[in-house]
Amino acid sequence: MEQAEQLSAAETDDVEIDIAEIIRALRRRRWALAGCVLLITSLVLLVTFQLTPLYTASAEVLIDPRDRNVADLDSVLSGLSPDASTIESQIQVIRSRSLALRTIETLGLESDPEFNPALREPGAVAELMGWLRGLAPGEPEAPSEETRLALEQTRLVESFSEALSVSRVGRSSYVISIAFTSEQPAKAARVANALAELYLVEQLEAKFEATERATDWLNERLGALRAEVEKSERLVEAYRSEHGLVVSLGVTVDEQQLSEINAQLILSRAHLAESQARFRHVNGLLASGSGVDSLAEVLASEVIQDLRRKQAELAREQAELKSRYGDRHPRMINVRAQSEDLALQIDAELKRIVTNLENEVMVARSRVGSLEEGLADEQSQRSAGEEARIGLRELSRQAAANRALYESFLGRFKETSEQQGIQEADARIISQAAVPAGPSYPRKGLFAAAGFLASLLVGLGMVFLLERLDNGFRSSRQLEDALGLPLLASIPEIAGADSEVDGVALSPPDYVLARPLSVYGEAMRGLRTGLLLSNVDVPPRAVIFSSSLPSEGKTTSAISLARSVALSGKRVVLVDADLRRPAVARGLGLKPEAGLVEYLAGEVSLDEVLLDDADSGMRVLPTIQGAGNAPDLLGSESMRTLLEKLKTDFDLVLVDSPPVLLVSDAMVLGRICDKMVFVVKWEETPRQAAQEAVRRLGQFGVDVAGVAMSRIDTKRGAEYGGYGDSYYRNASKYYVN
Numbered sequence: 105m106e107q108a109e110q111l112s113a114a115e116t117d118d119v120e121i122d123i124a125e126i127i128r129a130l131r132r133r134r135w136a137l138a139g140c141v142l143l144i145t146s147l148v149l150l151v152t153f154q155l156t157p158l159y160t161a162s163a164e165v166l167i168d169p170r171d172r173n174v175a176d177l178d179s180v181l182s183g184l185s186p187d188a189s190t191i192e193s194q195i196q197v198i199r200s201r202s203l204a205l206r207t208i209e210t211l212g213l214e215s216d217p218e219f220n221p222a223l224r225e226p227g228a229v230a231e232l233m234g235w236l237r238g239l240a241p242g243e244p245e246a247p248s249e250e251t252r253l254a255l256e257q258t259r260l261v262e263s264f265s266e267a268l269s270v271s272r273v274g275r276s277s278y279v280i281s282i283a284f285t286s287e288q289p290a291k292a293a294r295v296a297n298a299l300a301e302l303y304l305v306e307q308l309e310a311k312f313e314a315t316e317r318a319t320d321w322l323n324e325r326l327g328a329l330r331a332e333v334e335k336s337e338r339l340v341e342a343y344r345s346e347h348g349l350v351v352s353l354g355v356t357v358d359e360q361q362l363s364e365i366n367a368q369l370i371l372s373r374a375h376l377a378e379s380q381a382r383f384r385h386v387n388g389l390l391a392s393g394s395g396v397d398s399l400a401e402v403l404a405s406e407v408i409q410d411l412r413r414k415q416a417e418l419a420r421e422q423a424e425l426k427s428r429y430g431d432r433h434p435r436m437i438n439v440r441a442q443s444e445d446l447a448l449q450i451d452a453e454l455k456r457i458v459t460n461l462e463n464e465v466m467v468a469r470s471r472v473g474s475l476e477e478g479l480a481d482e483q484s485q486r487s488a489g490e491e492a493r494i495g496l497r498e499l500s501r502q503a504a505a506n507r508a509l510y511e512s513f514l515g516r517f518k519e520t521s522e523q524q525g526i527q528e529a530d531a532r533i534i535s536q537a538a539v540p541a542g543p544s545y546p547r548k549g550l551f552a553a554a555g556f557l558a559s560l561l562v563g564l565g566m567v568f569l570l571e572r573l574d575n576g577f578r579s580s581r582q583l584e585d586a587l588g589l590p591l592l593a594s595i596p597e598i599a600g601a602d603s604e605v606d607g608v609a610l611s612p613p614d615y616v617l618a619r620p621l622s623v624y625g626e627a628m629r630g631l632r633t634g635l636l637l638s639n640v641d642v643p644p645r646a647v648i649f650s651s652s653l654p655s656e657g658k659t660t661s662a663i664s665l666a667r668s669v670a671l672s673g674k675r676v677v678l679v680d681a682d683l684r685r686p687a688v689a690r691g692l693g694l695k696p697e698a699g700l701v702e703y704l705a706g707e708v709s710l711d712e713v714l715l716d717d718a719d720s721g722m723r724v725l726p727t728i729q730g731a732g733n734a735p736d737l738l739g740s741e742s743m744r745t746l747l748e749k750l751k752t753d754f755d756l757v758l759v760d761s762p763p764v765l766l767v768s769d770a771m772v773l774g775r776i777c778d779k780m781v782f783v784v785k786w787e788e789t790p791r792q793a794a795q796e797a798v799r800r801l802g803q804f805g806v807d808v809a810g811v812a813m814s815r816i817d818t819k820r821g822a823e824y825g826g827y828g829d830s831y832y833r834n835a836s837k838y839y840v841n
Contacts, residue, residue: 129567129568129571130564130567132571133566133567133570133571136563136566136567136570137560137563137564137566137567138563139563140559140560140562140563140566141556141559141560141563142559143559144555144558144559144562145552145555145556145559147555148551148552148554148555148556148558148559149548149551149552149555152546152548152551152552152555153548155545155546156287157287157543157545157546158285158286158287158543158544158545159285159286159287159288159289159292159540159542159543159544160269160283160284160285160292160540160544160545161283161284161286161289161292161293161295161296161537161538161539161540162281162282162283162284162296162535162537163281163282163283163296163297163299163300163533163535163536163537164273164279164280164281164282164533164534164535165198165279165280165282165300165303165304165531165532165533165534166278166279166280166531166532166533166534167190167191167194167278167279167280167530167531168278168530168531168532191272191278191280192272194280194531195270195271195272195280197303197306198270198280198282198299198303199265199268199270201261203299203302203303203306204261204264204265204268205257205260205261206302206306207264207295207298207299207302208260208261208264210298210302211294211295211298213260213264213295214256214260216291218263218286218287218288218291219260219263219264219267220256220259220260220263221259221263222256222259267284267285267286267295268282268283268284268285268299269281269282269283269284269285270282270283271283279534280531282296282299282300282303282537283296284296284299284537285544285545289539289540289541290539292537292539292540293537293538293539293540296537297536297537300533300536300537301533303531304529304531304532304533307529307530307531308529311529322513325513326510326513326514329506329509329510329513330510332506332510333503333506333507333510336499336502336503336506336507337503337507339499339502339503340499340500340503343495343499362479365475365478365479366479368475369472369475369476369479372468372471372472372475373472375468375471376465376468376469376471376472379461379464379465379468380465380468382461383461383462383464383465386458386461407453408450408453408454411446411449411450411453412450414446415443415446415447415450418439418442418443418446419443421439422436422439422440422443425439575790575791575792576785576786576787576788576789576790576791577784577786577787577789577791577794577813578786578787580594580813583784583811583813584811586791586794586795587782587784587794587795587798587811588798589782589798589808589810589811590634590810590811591810591811591812591813592630592631592634592635592638592781592809592810592811592812593627593628593630593631593634593812593813594627594630594813594816595624595627595628595631595657595661595664595812595813595814595815595816596623596624596627596815596816597786597815597816597817598610598611598612598615598624611660611691612624612660612663612664613660613663613664613667613691613692614719616628616664616667616668616671617667617671617719617720620668620671624664625668628664628665628667628668628669629668631661631665631781631812632665632668632669634809634810635647635779635781635809638779638809638810639778639779639809644777644778644779644809645751645754645755645756645757645778646747646750646751646757646759646776646777646778646779647756647757647758647759647777647778647779647780647781647809648681648758648759648760648761648770648773648774648777648779648780648781649661649662649758649759649760649761649780649781649783650761650762650763650764650770650774650780650781650782650783651763651764651782651783651784651785651789651797652763652764652765652782652784652789652790652793652794652796652797653763653765653766653789653790653793654685654763654766655785656763656783656784656785656788656789656814657783657785657814657815658760658761658763658781658783658814659682659687659688659691659760660691660814661781661783661812661814662678662688662758662759662760662781663678663688663691663692663760665758666678666717666720666722666756666758667717667719667720667722669722669755669756670717670720670721670722671720671721674755674756675723675753675754675755675756676722676723676754676755676756676757676758677714677722677723677724677725677750677753677754677756677757677758678722678723678724678725678758678759678760679700679725679750679757679758679759679760680699680700680724680725680726680727680760681700681727681738681759681760681761681769681773682727682760682761682762682769683700683701683727683730683731683734683737683738683762683769684730684734684762684767684769685762686699686726686727686728686730687760688724688726688727688760689715689724689726689727689728692717692724694715694717694724694726696713696715696726696728697728698712698713698728699713699725699726699727699728699729700713700725700726700727701727701728701729701730701731701737702728702729703725703746704737704740704742704743704746706742710746710749713725713726723754725750734767734769735767735768735769735772738769738772738773739772739773739775739776743773743776744776747759747776747777757777759773759777761773761774763797764797764800764801765793765796765797765800770801770806771800771801771804771806774801774804774806774807774808775804775805775806778807779807779808779809780801780806780807780808780809781808781809781810781811781812782794782797782798782801782808782810782811782812783811783812783814784811784812784813784814785813785814785815786813786814786815786816786817787817
């Protein structure tokens, strides 16, 4: 169950970009990448050299934002503003159909086969289309002469527009580039210059036509406006005389009087409000008993200031006399009498100031009342003639509006009449198109670079596609990330010249005996160490070997590990529990007469079925025949008792079992063994198969110690991030091969 959880976590983890793995993938698929680059780049170059060269000439036109009026007159057709929208609008004018037709007619391009498709020799595609049209039933109706000319003109404009390119030079300049592309360099320069000249001519013609139309219209309009002005002014004078409305300085006399009284009333009301506010403030001070000494009028009174000064002098004199003579001295009595008199004078002066404020309020109120009465009288007198004045104002406004409109039209007419002879274009040519020295298309260097880049991208895509389609395990990181299990050992492939000892090719189990200190022998010792470290406190005694599919090297690995452990002096027994395709006895060259099935059936004793491997000293419990009820037999109590007895008699019990995905034997055996070694064949075991096998083992509660990757190609291992051939050569002093 733990392995299943680890596997699920490994599958759901975010994929990280491994630069080293990408480099290794490119090295592995270098020939596919090189082939794509070479093929596609060659095709691009071949097509490039077959293309017809084209030449581009460019003229530059400046939209001049400066005002070049000879006289200070406003143009009928105003100059162009230099903003982005104006520049873009002028670009569209240069690209317009009308200007294209004018250029075609001026240069006679309608008779040039480069622009007129009707004059070209029909190509293979055109002949095919004509043949297909001929197969259609009935004769196609011939177009009219007008339709034919319109179609020919449309094709001319389309060909011309395809060769034309108009753009703004830079992001903020006022310069427009007019570029034209042709098969002939001189023709390209001629068309670009002609288009620029015709653009300026069209600007001038537009201004002349606009000015002429404006002059004619203004002349007609002025006569009608003049009559309206004269009529409205006569009506104003007749109305004023009829109603006796005397005007002085632009307004009537009663209006002037009303305005003056209203202004005086506003000032008087403001003065009354100010006086009332000061008087209320004084009453408030008197009512609260705070005194009015802080009033501005009191502070500004010279009489009170003089009395206060005398009072202060008497106070000083009184203090001196008191300290010298006491309170009952005649001089002391005299000073006190003078102080009381001064206090009475100050109170009297304060009362006088308060009375003055009250009088000021009454006078201001009286003046406001008088002005309000006068204003009411004046308004009553004015209301009688208000209706007449309203009519006069309306007539005066109409007359003034008619006069202003007439004067405006008259001035504009004079300006427009003077402009007809001083029109200038809003643009000018700042750079004539020169005959190009070289073709602008095809740009062979650019095409070659683009082809190389495209081929490189295609090649990289193919490399990564092949890598995605590659479904095997080739590195320990791939294996551990996919299965969520630790790698116990990387077992190299022993085949061909690598397996020869004294000119004799040996199998891997025989090679580990002949070369125990070799790379293969060290891999077996590493596998044993990994098993011991899988549970340091209680090292496994019964270990089962299995794989997801057949022919992954589990039997070979089990035999090799058993021999390696036996060479170290340990007591080892190898049990062949593959009741369907037993291979241990055959791999060791043994010919048993009885095996596991017979022992479990009670037909023979354990000593009768245990065989000796004379070369290594290990014991072997073979299988010579299958059983129809293999899962029941392997999961029986007899099998459990056998394993417990073997664990008692031997230091290590190794069990070879069938593949996990084909039968359930490995799951049954895995539950009664201490640990399982899951064998994966380098490069060939499908990842999905290994993941499914590990998931099933987790569901059955099999304790998988880790994975052994078998039959690694040391010459290609470095390409996948493993220990490659160079590694083993550099570390050869540690091994005896």
